Amino acid sequence: MKLPRWIHQFGSPKYFYELSLWLSRWVAIVCVICFVCGLYGGLVLAPADYQQGDSFRIMYIHVPSAWMSLFIYMVMAVAGGIGLIWRIKLAEIVARSSAPIGASFTFLALVTGAIWGKPMWGTWWVWDARLTSELILLFLYLGYIALQSAFEDRRVAARAGAILALVGIVNIPIIHYSVEWWSTLHQGPTITKMDKPSIHLSMLIPLLFMVLAFKTFFISTLLIRARSEILEYECNASWVKQLLGSNNVTK
């Protein structure tokens, strides 16, 4: 299957390198605005929960990072698959650069989950279905990163990683479902206050801001990481040599 020409043009590293600088700056600005709004709304404006008190506020970090952890894995697998099939360098770069960010969000979700769990459940760790799935997801991320660092050749690493990510993405629903089943059987469904659907609007709006902030944070860090990866990938290309030469940067 052939892709339309404009995709290849956009996928060309040089074009992307120029565009991404501009893009990452604007996205970063949006990110900062959303963060400020979200944090102010969540920590100051939103009322305390009638049951959980102020400790529910950690949800403004926990929920978006949990969402992002899954979302970034999907980005990684899809980008990896595109790189594998159509051999687009940019897709490989996106997949590779996403992994550490995704792993960080997963870690953040776990840590915030544990912090929230301490006052709620009385212990740092409970074998709750969500937390357990999140932990396995972290293992998948770490496996991907470990595999990446074991290769010398970046392109081979990216393509091998793509296969692992695709295997992972097929597995994630199975893992999620099995863990859900397992935890309900072992301890009865844990009622998580976090996914109570009737969340008040004054709590919800800051949450949406935070989600947007996390998303834009991901995009702008991804762009920055991808830019430096591109330079490493393309260190033989004439435009990189020119760029480095004109900035008086020594290799």
Place this chain on the structure above:
Amino acid sequence: MREYLNIFFVILRRDLILAFRNKAELINPLMFFVIVIVLFPLAFGSDSALLKQLTSGIIWVTALLATCLSLETIFRSDFEDGSIEQFSLSRYPLTLLVSAKILAHWMTFSIPLIVIALFTGIVLSLSSQTISALFITLLLGTPVLSLIGAITVALTIGLRGGMLLSLLILPLYMPILIFSMLAIQNAAVGQSITAELYFLAGILVLAITLAPIATAAALRIRLS
């Protein structure tokens, strides 16, 4: 079609012959399996009620670890002596050839493993329902372990760091462990285990369909 069947059996036969000539590689992971199972009574005491509860879980977890160890060699020598290169350049799909190799691994490693596991179950006086559930889950689960394992082995072959393989495989094995143990626990209290078995069978079908393709793709990447 006949041609494809023929090459499938040629490769299967080749791997079976190789496995039986290299007995150490065949037996060592099985020995590991037995020895690790013996460790648990030593740790928890011989007649504790706790141990009885844990036995089937211990057998399953040890089976995962032993599979992990035994898989390491599935492609290694073929990769080193250029057989994989020849496979990938033959006129037959690499997916087919790889499937034959995976089947050979399952036959030479997992079948003895299942037999030993059942024997262990009987010796450690598990109830007959538990043993039959153990048998069925191992029968449905171990092919998946070989299939998923083959992908990760193909990805990590010849890379430095032997632990890498286990790091990649074990998270992918978790659903199999969970469903199998749920089935065994249900069987022990006399409940129906069809739901779990359907799930295991579903995963098996999925793995049979997709894993050889992914393994072949991974091997091609590793050849470049």
Place this chain on the structure above:
Amino acid sequence: MSKFNVNNLECIRRDNILFQNLNFDLEDGGLLQIDGVNGSGKSSLLQMCAGLIQATEGEVRWNGEDINDCRYQFQSDIRYFGHTNGVKAGLTALENMHVMYALSGAKTAIDYSFVLKQIGLEGMEDILVSRMSAGQKRRVGLSRFFMSGSSLWLLDEPFNALDKDGKIIIEQLIVNHCREGGMVIFATHQSIEIESYPLQHVHLGQHNQTTHHA
């Protein structure tokens, strides 16, 4: 009539450009030698010709079609022999040949003991390959070229580990294959003189590869 073309090929390995703008054509009966110093990209070029690794730039064509678009046909028509012999140490010479024969997809039956005789391993059918010397192992691996069914041969350092007799056998094998209308590309760093047949050369060096006809 078959045709093998290499157009504008580029190879970058570990951020080093091994060769660029490499072109050559081969037709029925063509014999081509790739030479160059160690690390000049001989093996990479052969692997690209076989489709094992992807060129960073340029294309390899078989009968006018990109080899990535006609994989099945291409792989049915080629036979590749790399640094490794592609034989199992745990199998006997005969068992190895059975597997090679099955993989080659050759339609005509072969006389295994006759092939072994030709390759200089007469009567060694049932000897385990692990018991053989390096040269003998190499010969077992090369026996796949005595099985019909491929027109383009790609050989990477075929003369390695072979003694004088072995070299003559392989030279003869290559020349015969070309005489019958086949094509052969081989890479070697040894000074092999095939005088009985017109030879094309590709010379790989630091960025300045040359192609010329003998």
